[in-house]
Structure formats: C-alpha cells, structure tokens
Amino acid sequence: xxxxxxxxxxxxxxxxxxxxxxxxxxxxxxxxxxxxxxxxxxxxxxxxxxxxxxxxxxxxxxxxxxxxxxxxxxxxxxxxxxxxxxxxxxxxxxxxxxxxxxxxxxxxxxxxxxxxxxxxxxxxxxxxxxxxxxxxxxxxxxxxxxxxxxxxxxxxxxxxxxxxxxxxxxxxxxxxxxxxxxxxxxxxxxxxxxxxxxxxxxxxxxxxxxxxxxxxxxxxxxxxxxxxxxxxxxxxxxxxxxxxxxxxxxxxxxxxxxxxxxxxxxxxxxxxxxxxxxxxxxxxxxxxxxxxxxxxxxxxxxxxxxxxxxxxxxxxxxxxxxxxxxxxxxxxxxxxxxxxxxxxxxxxxxxxxxxxxxxxxxxxxxxxxxxxxxxxxxxxxxxxxxxxxxxx
Amino acid sequence: xxxxxxxxxxxxxxxxxxxxxxxxxxxxxxxxxxxxxxxxxxxxxxxxxxxxxxxxxxxxxxxxxxxxxxxxxxxxxxxxxxxxxxxxxxxxxxxxxxxxxxxxxxx
Numbered sequence: 001x002x003x004x005x006x007x008x009x010x011x012x013x014x015x016x017x018x019x020x021x022x023x024x025x026x027x028x029x030x031x032x033x034x035x036x037x038x039x040x041x042x043x044x045x046x047x048x049x050x051x052x053x054x055x056x057x058x059x060x061x062x063x064x065x066x067x068x069x070x071x072x073x074x075x076x077x078x079x080x081x082x083x084x085x086x087x088x089x090x091x092x093x094x095x096x097x098x099x100x101x102x103x104x105x106x107x108x109x110x111x112x113x114x115x116x117x118x119x120x121x122x123x124x125x126x127x128x129x130x131x132x133x134x135x136x137x138x139x140x141x142x143x144x145x146x147x148x149x150x151x152x153x154x155x156x157x158x159x160x161x162x163x164x165x166x167x168x169x170x171x172x173x174x175x176x177x178x179x180x181x182x183x184x185x186x187x188x189x190x191x192x193x194x195x196x197x198x199x200x201x202x203x204x205x206x207x208x209x210x211x212x213x214x215x216x217x218x219x220x221x222x223x224x225x226x227x228x229x230x231x232x233x234x235x236x237x238x239x240x241x242x243x244x245x246x247x248x249x250x251x252x253x254x255x256x257x258x259x260x261x262x263x264x265x266x267x268x269x270x271x272x273x274x275x276x277x278x279x280x281x282x283x284x285x286x287x288x289x290x291x292x293x294x295x296x297x298x299x300x301x302x303x304x305x306x307x308x309x310x311x312x313x314x315x316x317x318x319x320x321x322x323x324x325x326x327x328x329x330x331x332x333x334x335x336x337x338x339x340x341x342x343x344x345x346x347x348x349x350x351x352x353x354x355x356x357x358x359x360x361x362x363x364x365x366x367x368x369x370x371x372x373x374x375x376x377x378x379x380x381x382x383x384x385x386x387x388x389x390x391x392x
Numbered sequence: 393x394x395x396x397x398x399x400x401x402x403x404x405x406x407x408x409x410x411x412x413x414x415x416x417x418x419x420x421x422x423x424x425x426x427x428x429x430x431x432x433x434x435x436x437x438x439x440x441x442x443x444x445x446x447x448x449x450x451x452x453x454x455x456x457x458x459x460x461x462x463x464x465x466x467x468x469x470x471x472x473x474x475x476x477x478x479x480x481x482x483x484x485x486x487x488x489x490x491x492x493x494x495x496x497x498x499x
Contacts (some may be wrong), residue, residue: 035410059460059494060410060448076444091443096452 004348006356006377007051008364009038009386014053016071019375023354023368026377030176032074033065034101037126040343040386044132044140048390052140052156054127062126062157064094064142073296077156087318092157097124097142097150100163112146113175122146122166127342133187135193143183147200149212162212165198167283170217170234174203177237177256183240184342189248194259197251197266205253207266211239218266236247239282240342244291250319252294254284254342256302259294261321272321277308283345286369288353292320295347295355295371297340306337316371330374331365350391358384395495400424403434403479404489408461411449411492419491431463432475447462449492464491 006017013031032038036055044050053065053074065074078092099122101110101350125145133139148166150159174181185199194211197218204219222236237256244250253260253269259278260269273279278298285292294317300308307313311334312344314327338361347356355371356365362381365374403425406493407415415421432455439446450457456477457463462471466480466488482488 057410059458061458062447063414091446093446093452095447098453208466378431 002350004350004354005039005043005048005390005392006346006364006366007043007071007386007388007390008358008381008384009041009054009343010358010384012039012171012382014038014041014055015378015381017364018362019377021154021350023366024375025351028378029071031382032071033220036063037356038385039126040129040388042130042132043390044137044389045134046132047137048392050132050137052130052131052132053141056126062095062097062124064127066156066248077152077154082109092154094152094156096159097144097148097159098125099115099148099166105163107184107376111117112171112181113173119172122148124148125180126182128182128184129186131161132186133193134190134308141186141188141196143186143198145180146176146294147181147183147203149183149186149198151212159318164208164213165206165215167216168215170203173232173234174200175235176202187241187243187248187251191243191248195248195265197241197243199238199241199253201239202235204234205238205241205251205266206238206323218262219269220267220349221269222260223258223261223271224256226256237243240284242286242294244286246294246334247291250320252284252286254281254296256280259284259296259321272317272320274324274325276315281340282342283340283357285345285347285355287355288347288349289351290318290353290370293318293370294321295345296324297345297357299339305339310335310337312336312338312359314355319349326372327374329369329372330376336361341385342390344384346387346389348389348391356387356389358387360384399427400437401427401429401484402486403429403437403483404486405434405438406456406489406491408492408494410494411445412495414444414448416444417442422486425484427484431470431474431479431490434483434490435475436478454477460495460497462495464493476482 001020008015013034014228015030020025039054047068051067055063061296077094111119127142130141131141143148149162181333187197199205205327206215239254249265259273261272280297312331313325317324338359345357355367360383404420425437426433
C-alpha cells in the first residue's frame with residue numbers, strides 16, 4: 001500500500017509525519033533542528049529519500065540541511081561527517097548565499113525600494129522556499145529574502161544566484177511586504193524545465209522561458225489598490241501561486257486580496273474570487289487529479305489575520321474559481337483565530353487526493369477525501385510555517 | 393596551554409547551546425588558534441575544526457560578527473573590538489574560555 005510523508009516546518013523545528021494510504025494513524029517524528037525556524041522543507045520528486053531543509057535563526061543565520069534517507073538523519077550538504085573537517089580542498093559552504101555582483105554575470109543592481117520609498121541595499125536574510133528539480137535530485141532552487149533566486153547543482157553544497165531575475169530591469173521598484181521581501185513561490189514546468197514561475201512579496205510574479213537566464217514580470221491584470229498605480233507592472237503582493245502539473249500554462253494566485261487565474265502562462269490574469277466570503281488569505285493549492293479544483297483558506301482581512309467569525313474553513317472550487325463551497329467538517333467551528341501561512345498547504349497524489357494544511361496555532365489538518373472531512377494529525381506543534389507531502 | 397615557541401595556542405571556546413549542537417560537542421571546545429591569538433585566529437581555528445559552524449558566528453564574506461552574538465573575554469565585552477586585537481593571556485593560555493554568547497532577545 002502507498003504511504004504519505006508530511007513534512008512540516010515550524011517556528012521551532014521540523015516534524016515528519018508518516019501514515020499509510022488510509023491516512024488515519026500517524027507517526028510523528030521530531031522536532032528536528034529543535035529551536036530553529038524551519039521556513040520550508042521539501043523532498044525531491046526524483047528521489048523521495050532526498051529532502052532539503054531551510055533552517056534559519058536570527059542569531060545564527062541560515063543553514064541548509066539535507067536528508068538522503070527520507071528524514072531519518074540529516075546533515076549539512078558536503079558535511080556528512082558532521083563536525084569533522086575533511087582533508088584536502090576547502091569544504092563546501094552550503095549556507096552561503098552571496099548576491100552575484102560580478103561584472104560578467106551579476107546584475108548592475110544594488111538597491112531595491114524600502115518601506116519609506118527610499119532605495120535600500122540588498123541584504124540576505126533567509127531562504128523562504130526550497131524547490132527541488134523535477135529531473136535531478138542534486139539540482140535545487142532556493143527563493144530567498146531579500147528576493148532573489150539561487151540554484152545548486154551539487155545537492156546543496158554550493159549556491160549561485162540566477163541574477164537575471166534581479167537584473168531584468170524592475171528590481172529597483174521591488175519593495176518588501178510586511179513579512180519581508182521574500183521569494184516564496186517557485187514553480188517548475190514539468191514538461192519544459194526551461195520554464196519557471198516565481199513570485200515575490202511584494203514585487204509580483206515573474207516567468208523565465210530559458211532556464212532562468214532572463215525573466216519578465218507577469219502581472220498584467222493584477223490590481224493592488226494600495227499602490228499609487230494599482231495596475232503597475234511590479235509591486236503586487238502575491239502571497240502564493242499554484243499550478244497543476246498537467247496544465248503548466250494555467251496558474252492560480254492568492255494575492256493580497258483577490259484570487260486570480262491565468263490561462264496563458266501569466267500573460268493575463270483575471271479575478272476568480274467569486275462568492276468567497278473574503279478573498280484575503282495566503283495559501284492556494286490544486287487537487288492532484290482535478291486541475292480545476294482549487295483550495296483556499298479565507299482570512300478575514302489584511303488587518304486581522306484569522307478566519308471569519310472564529311470558524312476555520314477551507315473553501316473549494318470545482319470550476320477553477322468563482323464558485324466556491326465551504327468545507328468545515330472536522331475543523332474548528334468557534335473560537336479559532338489561527339492563520340494559515342502561504343507555504344502551509346499541500347496535496348498528495350493518492351487516488352483519493354489528500355489535502356493538508358498547518359496553522360499558526362500548531363495544528364496540522366488532513367483530509368483523505370479531497371476536503372470533505374478533516375482531522376487533526378497533531379494539535380500542539382509550534383506555529384506551522386510550511387507543509388509539504390510526499391506520496392510514497 | 394600555549395607552548396613556548398609554538399605557532400599555535402590551545403584555546404578554549406564556550407559556545408551557545410545551538411552551536412554546541414551543530415558542532416556535536418558538550419561543554420567548552422579546545423581549538424589550536426594561530427599565534428598571535430586574536431578573535432579572528434580563534435574563529436578561524438574553530439571553523440576549521442568544526443565546519444558546520446561556518447557562517448553561524450560571522451558572515452562568510454565580510455567576516456563581521458553576526459549582530460545578535462557577542463564575544464566576552466575575561467569578563468569584558470570584546471564584541472566591538474577589532475578582530476585583530478590580541479586576546480588576554482588567560483585566553484591565549486587556555487586558562488579561561490572565549491565566550492560566544494547569543495543575545496537574550498526575541499523570546
């Protein structure tokens with residue numbers, strides 16, 4: 001029987017939750033990296049035993065961890081012998097993320113917009129999102145704050161910026177969202193690895209068609225009333241973007257207000273919020289087998305980051321947006337004031353698609369029936385920052 | 393203890409909890425720091441001996457101390473001293489440890 005492995009990043013460590021295909025009885029392992037902020041962890045679709053982790057701390061900075069055995073043991077890439085130095089050439093620096101400022105390949109770009117409208121230098125703070133390649137377990141992308149895209153081709157032992165993103169021309173207009181200027185979404189077209197989409201809070205969405213060398217903003221149709229020009233080319237606060245692997249030209253976006261959809265790879269977006277009680281939120285995801293079935297968790301507003309009326313609800317559309325239905329069976333119906341952060345929802349690929357999400361209150365909920373019913377896997381973890389799931 | 397005429401000195405370093413975990417050590421560590429013993433030479437030795445600590449105490453490229461970490465030697469705050477300044481004999485001779493302390497901030 002197939003099984004699932006849920007990878008949970010929290011404010012104080014990572015957890016690995018395992019269950020068989022019934023998804024009823026769960027084994028909880030962790031906390032790994034206890035006390036550290038685990039912004040994201042994700043497994044390679046090519047080798048499910050290979051898992052990458054963004055481990056970060058305000059005191060000690062950024063680390064990358066890797067497992068080659070499905071989460072049983074971990075090491076910093078290139079340092080499998082733990083603290084013992086290897087003889088020979090200098091050891092890898094798997095936690096070095098240096099912006100490319102070289103004359104040959106670096107962007108002639110040194111500043112971005114700051115909260116007060118002035119220009120501010122780029123400063124690396126942390127890795128927000130890790131996206132393993134769909135073809136090679138040793139190739140992995142990292143979206144970082146201050147927004148930039150890095151790639152490793154040696155299993156995380158070294159990282160190099162894909163500087164064409166920051167350097168394409170609009171970077172000086174990018175500005176931080178409330179949580180910082182993070183590159184939080186990386187989507188790889190499974191049929192065309194030269195095409196990737198990324199999203200930045202609060203710059204917007206971007207696309208490359210040449211493997212990351214050049215990029216273009218893809219924000220036409222997004223409207224953000226907090227900006228002087230609501231229809232500007234960049235500056236939109238995109239919270240998350242989701243894609244179904246069978247239709248890589250179709251994307252769904254949860255923005256700072258509005259659910260948006262594109263059918264032409266981001267060339268044009270249209271709103272599909274429809275009958276949602278509120279269209280603010282962070283997560284969005286797509287059913288594994290139904291490309292028009294979407295999931296969001298509506299949050300009251302940008303001033304009050306919790307569910308409406310204290311009721312935690314997932315909303316599902318089976319029509320690609322506009323028509324939404326509330327899914328509440330098994331979720332708290334009162335006194336629930338948690339948030340669900342942008343990387344904290346995922347789906348498995350079992351026949352009866354499972355949906356998972358984690359909350360800032362430390363719960364991880366699972367549905368083994370496409371959202372009809374929910375149950376908590378765990379109640380009292382630290383605030384959940386990310387949820388990914390592997391189908392084994 | 394340092395040895396007369398040697399090019400390294402055995403220096404003790406006290407690490408905060410999370411860095412002890414990264415280095416897989418309990419208690420203070422001893423490293424062979426290049427003489428003259430300075431914060432830089434101690435950190436070079438520490439990171440050479442425990443590569444998992446690289447980037448966690450000072451920036452990879454600038455060498456600057458991370459903002460929420462402090463250095464103490466013989467009861468004095470050395471965080472703002474030049475990394476090239478000679479550490480006290482008690483540190484250089486291994487009688488007292490160089491302390492790397494995380495700021496009590498942030499909860």
